[in-house]
Amino acid sequence: DSGVTQTPKHLITATGQRVTLRCSPRSGDLSVYWYQQSLDQGLQFLIQYYNGEERAKGNILERFSAQQFPDLHSELNLSSLELGDSALYFCASSPEGNGAGEKLFFGSGTQLSVL
Amino acid sequence: AQTVTQSQPEMSVQEAETVTLSCTYDTSENNYYLFWYKQPPSRQMILVIRQEAYKQQNATENRFSVNFQKAAKSFSLKISDSQLGDTAMYFCAFMIGYNTDKLIFGTGTRLQVFP
Numbered sequence: 001d002s003g004v005t006q007t008p009k010h011l012i013t014a015t016g017q018r019v020t021l022r023c024s025p026r027s028g029d030l031s032v033y034w035y036q037q038s039l040d041q042g043l044q045f046l047i048q049y050y051n052g053e054e055r056a057k058g059n060i061l062e063r064f065s066a067q068q069f070p071d072l073h074s075e076l077n078l079s080s081l082e083l084g085d086s087a088l089y090f091c092a093s094s095p096e097g098n099g100a101g102e103k104l105f106f107g108s109g110t111q112l113s114v115l
Numbered sequence: 116a117q118t119v120t121q122s123q124p125e126m127s128v129q130e131a132e133t134v135t136l137s138c139t140y141d142t143s144e145n146n147y148y149l150f151w152y153k154q155p156p157s158r159q160m161i162l163v164i165r166q167e168a169y170k171q172q173n174a175t176e177n178r179f180s181v182n183f184q185k186a187a188k189s190f191s192l193k194i195s196d197s198q199l200g201d202t203a204m205y206f207c208a209f210m211i212g213y214n215t216d217k218l219i220f221g222t223g224t225r226l227q228v229f230p
Binding site: 002031033042043045048055056058088090092094096097098099100101102103105106108109 | 148150152157158159160161162165167206210211212213214215216217218219220221222223
């Protein structure tokens with residue numbers, strides 16, 4: 001068990017809908033990272049938050065947004081969903097995430113299926 | 116931009132044998148970190164090994180070791196005494212050494228260990 005909790009484990013929804021994925025980092029970790037894993041794109045970095053502030057941004061679509069709350073849990077919001085958004089979404093956490101080469105610990109992921 | 120290349124989509128090895136997975140990367144940075152992650156059928160992302168670019172000594176974790184060739188930008192993973200539980204996707208990942216600890220992943224190598 002990595003200590004990173006993601007909910008829900010599975011999500012099935014329809015095109016055009018909006019969903020929210022939730023992540024609780026390991027105790028004491030201030031940085032949260034979101035990744036998307038799909039068959040055609042592989043593992044793509046989406047965004048990183050550190051203590052409530054955005055620290056790094058990857059190939060995140062404008063339809064997607066994230067935030068980190070004062071209790072350090074994070075949510076990834078996906079809107080106007082398309083079939084191509086079907087993927088496994090991972091959250092990871094690390095203590096600081098400021099370029100010191102910290103190990104990232106991953107949650108078990110949320111499998112999103114858009115029908 | 117940094118890129119990570121894993122040229123072996125699939126590999127297989129017999130139990131108790133040794134196998135080497137290849138990874139090359141491209142960066143103009145001097146300070147960075149390299150990782151291998153394992154993703155078994157459970158889909159959990161598990162850290163296997165971490166290497167600091169400024170360290171010449173190759174990292175080792177039990178049966179797992181790396182061959183880090185900085186000049187060649189090569190970072191291969193050697194698994195000794197392969198076990199059935201090593202069956203998984205293996206991802207090589209690059210981390211820049213400033214500002215953020217986001218990981219850039221390769222496309223992965225699927226390893227099958229046969230009895």
